Amino acid sequence: MIRSPDSKISKSNPDLCTSIETSTNVTQRKRKQPDCEFTQAIAVLSTELKKNIDDLRADKNNQFTNIIVNINNLREDFNTLSLTSALIQNKVKELRAEYVAIKKDMSQLDTKHDELSQTLTELKSTVNFGSDNYVDCERGLKELERNMNNQAASTVELLERKIDSLEQQAKQCNVEIGNMQERRAAMSNKFKFVWVRNATVLVKESEDSSTFAIRTRYGR
Template sequence: MLHSPTNKSDTELHKHRASRTNDDSVSGRKRKQPEPEWSNAIQALSAEFKNTLNEWRSDLESSINKINDSVTSIKVEMTTITKVTTEIKNDIQSLRSEQNVLRQTVSELETKYNDAMQEIDRLKDSFRFVGDEQSDILRKVSEFSKQNQDYTESKQTISELIAKIDSLEQSARSCNIEICNIPERRNEDLIALITSIGSSINYNLKQSDIISIHRVPHAHRDNDRPKNIIVKLNSRILRDNILSAYRINKGLNTGKLGLSGKSLPIYMHEHLTLKNKILFRQCRDAAKANNYRFLWVKHGTILVREREGTKSFAIRSPEDIAKIKPSQSVSVPGIAK
């Protein structure tokens, strides 16, 4: 802050007045006192000069205060500007870092792009090659389709022939009975055994009714059950009558035949081909799973019935097993043959 100027003029004025007073007092003897108007004018001028100086001092102090306020405001603004400038510098530094990363990324992308273009060129060459190969393949497929059509026709013919052969093979067994679960013995008399079975089921079976009788090996060597007995009879009617008598006289076992050892149940049924035996086992498993009560074979055909009063249906292929499914009614567990 500026100090107000010293009242030098007032001091000098007082000195001047004093000297003048002294001079006047000295020379008063020589001349007269000045006129009162001059003294008043000088005093008025002095007062006016003092007022002017005071106004100058006030204006100067006000200007200095305004300058100080402006300087303070400028300092605050400079602090804000410095802070903003620092943030801008940080942002610029961050942008530079990001720019460097972006440049590196762009460089990597350019490298990958160049590699991709090279790969595309190789793929184009491959496509051209594949196009040529495809034309050759289409030609071969056309030839193969024609051959496949012939093969399909041949396959259908083969399937039909296999079915006919299987049917003929089953027909060749139409007079046969297969007997299961009779223990094997040395020097056993199978004719006497089948005659004894006829007596146990109340059917008079003569030796002349039997064309042949023998045991057959199991399909699997690890099967330790007794080998089954195959009986070939004179006619299918005779076979059906014997099986009917067997079903009527339930409970046939080795004890009734007078065989020693533990009493074992004896099973008799039509002699099926290996294919039909496998199909019968599959049907039996499906029937048990779906609580079907009846499963039997008649004239080489597998028949299934859910329970008493329901309609039976035939199973002639593995695809037909899907027909064995539970109905809405309550089924009786167990399977009757």
């Protein structure tokens, strides 16, 4: 307790303890102490601490809010990713089924290709055989044509000789009649050979030329 200074003017007892003990009507109380710099510093520090704590609490609340928002976004992204993964799995299943079907078709195409290759080989052999036969036939036709030409030439030559022989024989059996109008006409037209056969006048310019027949007026 702080004691009051001694003063002759003051009527109070400086010793409060003794006065309290001797007098029951006196109330005991503490005096208000003056504020010091240390107390003010503590008050300022306490205010700053409260402000810093409030700022820290607000910052943490903002961070927690951001974390919650990020978690919600991640949850939505995860749900979207799960849906996308399910779609991808379905697509993969479809692609696998298509791959199996394509593989089956390729196997069938390989089988058909082998069959076509075998058929083409057989056709090639047949074409080669036909080509050889065609060459043989063409060679035979040329040989036959050459033989026929030779035979035809020989036959024509033989027939020409026979015709000449028959004409010579016919000339020997012909009767030449003079002073006939047709004969004079033939001679005037420079026909070298003129003869009559069956009331028909035959004329030729030369031995190798064609024979022309002139019908006489004495015939029927």
